[in-house]
């Protein structure tokens with residue numbers, strides 16, 4: 001009996017291994033069927049080989065190689081030494097293309113963006129969004145609905161600096177800062193490490209909820225507190241990779257984990273329905289101008305029969321959830337400031353100069369006059385290299401000279417881009433100054449761009465600038481003295497660099513981040529006002545553990561020392 005069982009199990013395993021290997025090899029050898037223009041400009045069909053890559057194992061493919069690295073993006077970078085800047089991997093049974101340089105990234109996201117509008121079929125993505133990842137703005141495949149959702153969101157979530165939305169953001173940001181500072185004053189004990197993250201996240205959540213839903217929650221509100229924590233857990237979760245993503249048959253081993261994810265997301269959804277949507281739905285008046293984003297969403301529900309109630313609940317959840325990204329970014333910025341207090345000092349110099357030594361708080365309209373503060377935020381974005389959500393080829397196509405078959409997942413390695421000697425001097429150093437440049441003669445009169453500078457094939461930075469940064473006094477080699485910065489900001493020598501084509505923290509192409517103006521705006525208000533009031537240090541720098549290629553920090557991260565400024 002025992003031997004029979006043994007032979008049956010061994011037989012099943014062997015069949016599984018052989019079948020798996022056959023599938024993997026077939027997928028590797030499959031050619032992409034693409035249309036190519038010949039010399040007479042006539043389109044002809046050609047079958048193109050996929051890019052080479054390491055030989056995969058049965059069942060796991062190349063997961064063993066990626067598993068050897070602390071971070072997959074570091075692993076992708078290391079593999080370029082053997083396979084060049086473009087290569088394919090097989091993760092589980094899934095074909096993946098990894099692109100590691102700027103030209104290739106542009107080719108995927110800009111030139112051939114229409115062929116790469118899909119997102120991966122990861123089980124976790126479905127669990128996070130009510131069983132269907134297409135409910136999510138960031139994890140759905142490209143569709144007409146997605147185009148509509150982006151258009152609906154753009155006005156509210158990407159406000160221009162001349163718009164009333166921008167002024168509203170500034171007002172809300174500043175009033176929430178007052179609440180945050182009151183709370184800090186009551187809770188921070190001088191000389192004692194303070195767990196700042198929960199408070200920062202609650203302040204961010206209130207900025208987002210006031211801006212998008214005209215509602216604010218008390219910091220002591222237990223339901224609000226829990227929802228903010230769950231949003232943060234989800235932000236961390238989305239930024240992780242698991243073998244389950246490529247080996248879905250591992251699901252039974254992840255039952256507890258997936259149940260936890262479902263619990264987080266259903267709790268959040270219930271909160272948004274009960275505390276935001278239900279009470280707003282009763283008072284909707286389609287003839288009145290939109291009060292906020294929630295109003296616009298609810299009206300689209302009345303006016304457009306193709307938009308479902310589910311769609312708008314998930315949209316609101318997605319956008320309110322954006323606060324976790326901002327909160328984590330602010331915590332990361334404070335961590336780098338704690339590591340190098342001179343950075344904090346320089347931000348404080350700008351703050352003191354602009355606010356005439358704290359006669360007022362810092363608002364969004366100060367942003368253009370504080371290039372060093374903005375440069376610090378950009379350096380955090382570069383240094384932490386938030387991964388670009390993987391794209392998926394929706395039909396057979398071509399990148400460089402290689403074929404890409406439909407269904408291939410494309411990893412955009414912007415970590416490699418941000419850490420490359422080719423693009424950055426001393427990329428391993430944290431230096432906000434790299435985002436500053438000498439004020440050019442032509443820049444002495446501030447130029448206003450008419451309309452947004454959006455990415456094009458030639459000018460690619462995903463960063464959207466509307467206005468030239470106003471000039472502020474700082475010096476490029478930059479360990480500058482305090483009295484230098486106290487000069488009149490109008491006579492300064494440096495400005496924020498306007499467009500760095502290879503810097504893509506918010507990606508490029510049709511799926512760029514919609515929340516980037518909110519990130520810059522609320523991030524700026526938080527960092528500037530916290531530093532106006534406190535010096536930031538850390539009693540145990542070893543406790544600040546930052547994962548490369550991630551803006552997400554674990555829910556329980558590190559405490560900081562906040563010392564009120566004289």
Ligand code: HEM
Pocket residue numbers: 137138139146150157318319320321322323325326329381386387388389390505506507508510511512513514515516518519551
């Ligand atoms: C530290 C802050 C943030 C960073 C670094 C960041 C970066 C990114 C990146 C790299 C993408 C992927 C683009 C692509 O697939 O090509 C993305 C997508 C997206 N982001 Fe952000 N983001 C941030 C914050 C936010 C916030 C605050 C919001 C909303 C309030 C937001 C909303 C979105 C949405 C909706 C998408 C999906 C767009 C689409 O797929 O069509 N993001 N973001």
